[in-house]
Amino acid sequence: MKVRDSVTTAGGARxxxxxxxxxxxxxxxxxxxxxxxxxxxxxxxxDGVWLVDLIGALLAEAGTDGYQGSGADLAGGEHAGGVAVDDSGGVADASSPPCSSDAGTP
Structure with a gap:
């Protein structure tokens, strides 16, 4: 697919x-x-800006990696599964939680 152009504008002052x-x-x-x-x-x-930027970054990563599967597989696959929001609202690696408990409770 060849993308020739794209345009998006805010609907107001926001x-x-x-x-x-x-x-x-x-x-x-x-x-x-x-x-x-x-x-x-x-x-x-x-918050909406943060979310669409995160989703866009994940899609860009998957596309750059040459992803060829379905959208449903992408949503549940390796490109989606490793992202979580940490306590400060930043992006954290969900595959390695920031802390663990010896008692077995998160």
């Missing part, structure tokens, strides 16, 4: 929560959600 991009074997459009509250819990101007 940040644009929509993304359109491509990398390697993948192309995507993300219709972001507008936050209900003015304050952000995650490390971005808006």
């Amino acid at each position: 940040s644009n929560e929509d993304r359109v991009s491509h990398a390697g074997s993948l192309a995507w459009v993300i219709d972001g959600a507008t936050d209900l509250y003015d304050d952000s819990a995650l490390p971005a101007e808006r």
Whole structure:
């Protein structure tokens, strides 16, 4: 597929929560959600912006790696399974939790 052009604009004064991009074997459009509250819990101007940027980064990584499977397999596969949000709202590696308990409880 050859991407010739893409355009997305904010619908008002707020940040644009929509993304359109491509990398390697993948192309995507993300219709972001507008936050209900003015304050952000995650490390971005808006929580919706943080989420669409994270999803876009994961798709870019998978596309650059030459992913050829289905969208459903991608959502449950290695490119999606290793990401979690840490206590500060940053991205953490879910395959190695930041702490463990000797008592066997998380």
